[in-house]
Amino acid sequence: MTxxxxxxxxxxxxxxxxxxxxxxxVAAVIGILIAFFIPGLLAANIGFSLILSSVLGLGIHMxxxxxxxxxxxxxxxxxxxxxxxxxxHTTAKLLVNLVAFYIMWALLAFACxxxxxxxxxxxxxxxxxxxxxxxxxxxAYSLMLSVCISSQSVGYTVIATISSVIGTSAYxxxxxxxxxxxxxxxxxxxxxxxxxxxxxxxxxxLGIIIPLLTVLMKFKKKDFI
Numbered sequence: 167m168t169x170x171x172x173x174x175x176x177x178x179x180x181x182x183x184x185x186x187x188x189x190x191x192v193a194a195v196i197g198i199l200i201a202f203f204i205p206g207l208l209a210a211n212i213g214f215s216l217i218l219s220s221v222l223g224l225g226i227h228m229x230x231x232x233x234x235x236x237x238x239x240x241x242x243x244x245x246x247x248x249x250x251x252x253x254x255h256t257t258a259k260l261l262v263n264l265v266a267f268y269i270m271w272a273l274l275a276f277a278c279x280x281x282x283x284x285x286x287x288x289x290x291x292x293x294x295x296x297x298x299x300x301x302x303x304x305x306a307y308s309l310m311l312s313v314c315i316s317s318q319s320v321g322y323t324v325i326a327t328i329s330s331v332i333g334t335s336a337y338x339x340x341x342x343x344x345x346x347x348x349x350x351x352x353x354x355x356x357x358x359x360x361x362x363x364x365x366x367x368x369x370x371x372l373g374i375i376i377p378l379l380t381v382l383m384k385f386k387k388k389d390f391i
Contacts, residue, residue, distance in 0.1 A: 171250055202285075207287055301365075301370060312376050
């Protein structure tokens with residue numbers, strides 16, 4: 167019964183946002199097609215920028231429409247009158263955002279790991295760094311989503327988003343200049359050493375732990391107030 171209610175809540179959010187999801191998805195696919203079929207670094211940059219913008223756009227759109235607007239429009243008051251518990255509602259909001267975002271992130275990962283290297287736009291030494299860049303998106307997004315669900319505040323969500331973007335960029339630049347990574351970035355061979363594995367694993371774990379901590383924290387509450 168619990169799983170059924172959560173699934174219905176998730177399905178309802180997907181139905182409400184299906185047009186926007188489809189538009190962001192189409193934009194991402196167009197970006198992939200531009201990067202893949204039009205030769206040259208300029209087209210690749212345009213394509214990847216479009217894909218990344220679509221991923222971030224969908225993530226922010228879903229957070230705002232499934233969490234923030236629920237509170238602004240008073241939807242939570244209506245939900246409180248239904249046989250839906252606070253935990254079910256929180257779980258559904260977390261899952262619908264994660265599922266939508268990870269689908270788009272998978273498209274981005276495919277494009278970034280296949281297109282540049284299959285067309286020799288980047289040397290193979292860039293491959294581990296590209297993987298670290300892609301996986302760095304997961305904890306950054308998890309933090310944004312966590313703040314959004316926890317605070318249900320536009321202001322705090324915007325601050326978390328800006329902080330995540332700036333912090334991730336600074337962190338990645340610092341990583342590039344570390345000896346076990348920087349020495350091989352422009353080489354012709356992808357070097358997967360312990361530093362690369364450690365960073366990737368840490369990013370994946372953070373991407374999982376942050377949402378779990380959010381759920382545990384929110385589950386301590388009994389209602390929406």
